[in-house]
Amino acid sequence: MKKGTLRQILLLTDGCSNTGEDPIAIASLAKEEGISVNVIGIVDRQEMSERGVSEIESIAEAGGGISQVVYAKQLSQTVQMVTKKAMTQTIYGVVNKEVSQILGEEKELEDLEPEKRGQLMEVVDELGETMDLDVLILVDTSASMRNKLPMVQEALIDLSVSLRARTGSNHFALFSFPGKRKDVDKLINWSPNFDSISGAFKKMATSGVTPTGPALQEGIRIMAKRMKKKGTMDDELALEEEA
Amino acid sequence: MMSSLSKKKLDIKLHPGQVIIGKWHRKSYQIVRELGFGATGTVYLADSKQGLVALKIASDSMSITSEVNVLRHFSKVQGPSLGPSFYDVDDYVANQGVYPFYVMEYINGEPFLPFLKDKGGEWLGIMVVQLLGDLHRLHQEGWIFGDLKPENLLVTRNPNRVRWLDVGGMTRVGRAIKEYTEFFDRGYWGYGGRKAEPSYDLFSVAMLMINRAYPSRFEKNTSKGPTSLISKIKAKNTLEPYETVIRRGLEGKYESAMAMRQELMSVVQNTSFTSRPKSEGNTITGKGKSVSRQARKKRNNVKEQKKPLVGLFESMLFASFLLILYILYLFGQAV
Numbered sequence: 001m002k003k004g005t006l007r008q009i010l011l012l013t014d015g016c017s018n019t020g021e022d023p024i025a026i027a028s029l030a031k032e033e034g035i036s037v038n039v040i041g042i043v044d045r046q047e048m049s050e051r052g053v054s055e056i057e058s059i060a061e062a063g064g065g066i067s068q069v070v071y072a073k074q075l076s077q078t079v080q081m082v083t084k085k086a087m088t089q090t091i092y093g094v095v096n097k098e099v100s101q102i103l104g105e106e107k108e109l110e111d112l113e114p115e116k117r118g119q120l121m122e123v124v125d126e127l128g129e130t131m132d133l134d135v136l137i138l139v140d141t142s143a144s145m146r147n148k149l150p151m152v153q154e155a156l157i158d159l160s161v162s163l164r165a166r167t168g169s170n171h172f173a174l175f176s177f178p179g180k181r182k183d184v185d186k187l188i189n190w191s192p193n194f195d196s197i198s199g200a201f202k203k204m205a206t207s208g209v210t211p212t213g214p215a216l217q218e219g220i221r222i223m224a225k226r227m228k229k230k231g232t233m234d235d236e237l238a239l240e241e242e243a
Numbered sequence: 244m245m246s247s248l249s250k251k252k253l254d255i256k257l258h259p260g261q262v263i264i265g266k267w268h269r270k271s272y273q274i275v276r277e278l279g280f281g282a283t284g285t286v287y288l289a290d291s292k293q294g295l296v297a298l299k300i301a302s303d304s305m306s307i308t309s310e311v312n313v314l315r316h317f318s319k320v321q322g323p324s325l326g327p328s329f330y331d332v333d334d335y336v337a338n339q340g341v342y343p344f345y346v347m348e349y350i351n352g353e354p355f356l357p358f359l360k361d362k363g364g365e366w367l368g369i370m371v372v373q374l375l376g377d378l379h380r381l382h383q384e385g386w387i388f389g390d391l392k393p394e395n396l397l398v399t400r401n402p403n404r405v406r407w408l409d410v411g412g413m414t415r416v417g418r419a420i421k422e423y424t425e426f427f428d429r430g431y432w433g434y435g436g437r438k439a440e441p442s443y444d445l446f447s448v449a450m451l452m453i454n455r456a457y458p459s460r461f462e463k464n465t466s467k468g469p470t471s472l473i474s475k476i477k478a479k480n481t482l483e484p485y486e487t488v489i490r491r492g493l494e495g496k497y498e499s500a501m502a503m504r505q506e507l508m509s510v511v512q513n514t515s516f517t518s519r520p521k522s523e524g525n526t527i528t529g530k531g532k533s534v535s536r537q538a539r540k541k542r543n544n545v546k547e548q549k550k551p552l553v554g555l556f557e558s559m560l561f562a563s564f565l566l567i568l569y570i571l572y573l574f575g576q577a578v
Contacts, residue, residue, distance in 0.1 A: 077425055084419075092305060110304055110341055113267050114311070114332040121308040129418050161430045165419035165437040 005132040006087050007035040007227075009219045010079070011059065012152055013140035014042045016052045017212030020183065023055070026216040027063035035223055037063025037216065038086045040079060042072050042148050059212075064090070072151040076158040083135065083159060084128070091127045095120055130168045134226065135159075136219050138184070141176040141201075142210045149201045160194035173222065174200060177215035184218040190226065254302050255335075255342050257287055263298070263344070265333025272298055272346065283310070283411055288349060296330060300344035306411065307332075307343040309421075313410045314347060317384075324348075325381050326410050350406050352397035359455055364481050367455050368511035370398065371448060373405045375504035378444050382416070382500055387439035389414050390422045391447035393454060414439040426450060426460050432472060434493055442495040445503055449492030456481045484514040 009030060017023050027037045041048055041056040048056075053069055060067035066086045070078045096109050099120070109117055139145075139152055156174070163170040171190045174197070179185030187200045257263065261274045272289040279286050284301030301307050314329035328348040335342045352358075359366055374396070381388060390412025397406050412422035418439050425431040429446040437443070453472070454460060456479035463470055476482045476489055488507050497503040 076431070088305060110334070110343075114308070114334070114343070117304065117308050118312050118315070118332075121305065121312060124305075125309060125312075158430065162419065162437050165439075167418065 005134055005230075006090055007223055008065070008083065008086055008090075008133070008135045009035055009037045009063070009216065009223070010083065010135055010137045011037065011039045011140075011212070011216070012042060012079075012138070013039070013056070013210065013212060014044075014052075014145050014148065015048065015140075015142075015210060016055050017210050019209050019214075020211040021213035021217060023212040023216050024058045024062045026213050026220070027059045027065075030216065030220050031062065031064040033220055033224060035063075035220060036065040036086055036090050038065035038082050039063075039067045040075070040082060041067070041069035042075060042145075042151075043069060044072065044148070055212075059216075064093070072148045075151050075155040079155040080159050080162040083163070087131075087133065088124060088128050091124050091131070095124055129166055132168045133163065133166070133170045134190075134223065135163075135170070135172050136223055137172060137174045138215050138219055139174070139176045139201075140210060140212070142178065143208050153197060153201055156197055157194050160197075164193060175215070175219065175222075176201075177218075178209050178211050182218075183211045183214040253339060254285070255300060255337060255339065257285075257300065263289070263300075263335050265331065265344075266336050266341070267333050268331060270331055270333070270346075272296065274298070281409070281411070283307070289346070291346070293330065295349045296346050297327065297349040298344055298346050300335065300342050302340075302342060304343040307345060310411055311345050313386075313413045314345070316386075317410075320384060322380070325377060325384070326407055350397050350399065350408060352399040352406065355393040355396040355398060355405065355451075356455065356458060358398040358403075360458075364484065364516040365511055365514075367452060367481075368485065368507055370403075370405045371452060372504055372507050372511065374407075374451075375448065375500045375507065377405075377407070378441075378448070379500035379504065381413075382441045382444070385416050387414050387416055387420070387441065388412060388444050388447070389420045389439065390424055390427070391444055391451065392424050392427050393451060416440060425463075426454070429493075429495075431463060432493075435495060441499055442497065445492045445497050445500060446495065448500075448503070449489045452485055452489050452492075453482065484510055484516070 030037045037059060039056045039060045041053065048069055056069060057067045066082050066089065068078050068082055092109070099109055099112065100107050103111070109120060112120070137156065139149075141149070145152075156172075160170075160172065169192065171192055172188070172194060173186070173190045174188040174194075175184050175186055177184045188194075188196060257274045257277075259274055259276055262271055263274065264271045270291065272291045275288040275290055275295070277285060278288050278297060283303070283306040284299050286297055286299045289296050289298040299307070299310070311329070311332045314326065317325045318329045327350055329345070330348070331346040333344060333346075335344055355370070359370065378388060388407070390409065391407075395407055395409040395412075397408060398404065399406055412420065414421045416439050420428075420437045420439050420443060423430075423437070427447040427450045428437070429435040429443060430437045434446060435442070453475060457475070461470060461475065472493055473490060476486050482489065485507070488503065488510060491497060491506070492503055497506075
């Protein structure tokens with residue numbers, strides 16, 4: 001049976017958006033499209049502003065994903081962990097929905113006795129290992145991010161090492177925002193690994209504006225285009241059957 | 244990590260004396276004290292009908308449930324237990340919400356590195372030999388430990404035996420490693436991928452041995468460029484007898500934990516550890532050239548001390564050769 005594809009947008013930023021649409025609203029749209037949005041906030045020595053942290057959390061919450069604020073040093077471990085956790089969370093969400101359909105409204109996995117929960121968790125683990133995964137990565141390249149980009153590059157290579165160990169297939173695409181002329185620039189098109197990443201960040205122009213909302217919007221558009229191309233709009237259905 | 248993964252539910256804090264009763268199985272546990280906490284929950288020492296037990300409680304049922312699955316699996320396995328025995332899984336209903344927890348065997352012992360700190364170099368070898376024996380059995384069951392590090396190991400007393408505590412990283416062979424710590428992860432050091440296979444654990448074992456000589460660990464990149472693990476091994480006197488085993492563990496040269504165990508055993512059997520200065524393992528890294536030169540000098544001394552032993556070996560070999568000749572001669576006579 002076809003197991004379907006999990007779709008994620010991974011947003012890496014170090015501050016607040018300051019132009020264009022509200023990223024929280026756009027993240028809600030992503031969720032409606034079946035794409036989860038994960039956000040990682042990268043801080044330097046000085047901590048991130050409260051407004052920045054709250055925006056990051058709100059985007060992830062609206063997008064059905066996970067958020068985390070970390071120092072650049074911890075980026076590698078965080079990126080792979082957030083990606084994997086978000087996958088499990090998405091699958092868990094679908095399984096949970098199934099459970100409430102069977103057991104009636106307001107019943108969740110937590111209302112099952114622990115023994116049954118264990119059996120369901122095995123299914124969740126199994127799907128997390130075998131489902132295909134598409135991750136669209138949006139990297140904030142505004143001026144303040146310049147010295148963090150080497151760490152971002154390393155973390156993304158590390159992510160590809162982690163995901164390559166899975167049984168299911170993985171595809172990545174890398175975009176930066178703000179772009180040279182548009183809101184978003186494509187750095188790497190859909191590809192199964194990140195071996196080609198070194199040097200990708202060299203051609204970036206770093207400017208002061210942070211159009212997070214428009215970047216997310218473009219990200220959703222790119223993912224939707226890919227979904228149509230693959231003709232697997234009924235993936236979620238397949239996943240539910242499997243569960 | 245600076246902020247929590249999601250702000251859904253607050254972590255729960257249990258107090259000594261507090262009694263927890265499970266929602267499903269109605270068993271009661273009285274909290275004695277906190278034993279430790281990690282990314283997936285907090286572990287408490289608790290008193291129960293079965294005596295002292297370890298109780299792990301979390302806000303998120305996903306990780307608790309997967310860990311229970313692993314523990315359950317190993318409580319069915321024959322032979323001495325691989326990891327803590329599993330007793331119970333349940334939910335605790337508190338005012339703030341429902342918190343899943345599970346109960347397992349309480350393993351009383353000393354943390355791995357503190358145990359080794361004041362002991363001779365042979366103890367590192369012995370403990371790792373024990374660990375490799377357990378790992379071999381685990382691998383034969385089709386599982387990989389994953390997040391192998393000193394924090395997940397304890398040494399029990401009378402007799403001294405290494406035991407592992409945390410099964411959160413255990414992964415079925417062939418899948419992607421569930422959980423790891425960078426210093427012990429071969430992916431981080433560029434020595435291979437994160438697929439669960441025996442050599443993944445053996446890399447971590449090698450790093451565990453390196454960690455004994457570098458208690459505060461070190462990072463992949465310094466201002467001077469990428470760190471070479473091999474030069475780190477060579478820089479420490481305490482690691483010298485184990486150099487080959489560690490290197491082969493790092494490079495994935497061992498077919499199985501058993502093969503690594505065998506080689507390590509012969510190192511422990513054939514090395515004189517008492518001639519080595521003991522305090523070496525406690526020096527902090529990165530002091531500069533003078534330290535390493537000193538270390539090199541010390542190592543040369545050690546090599547010189549070793550020579551009489553080599554001489555003895557040679558004369559033994561010669562003697563046995565003569566003996567064989569003599570036996571052959573006797574046979575010749577008899578015919």
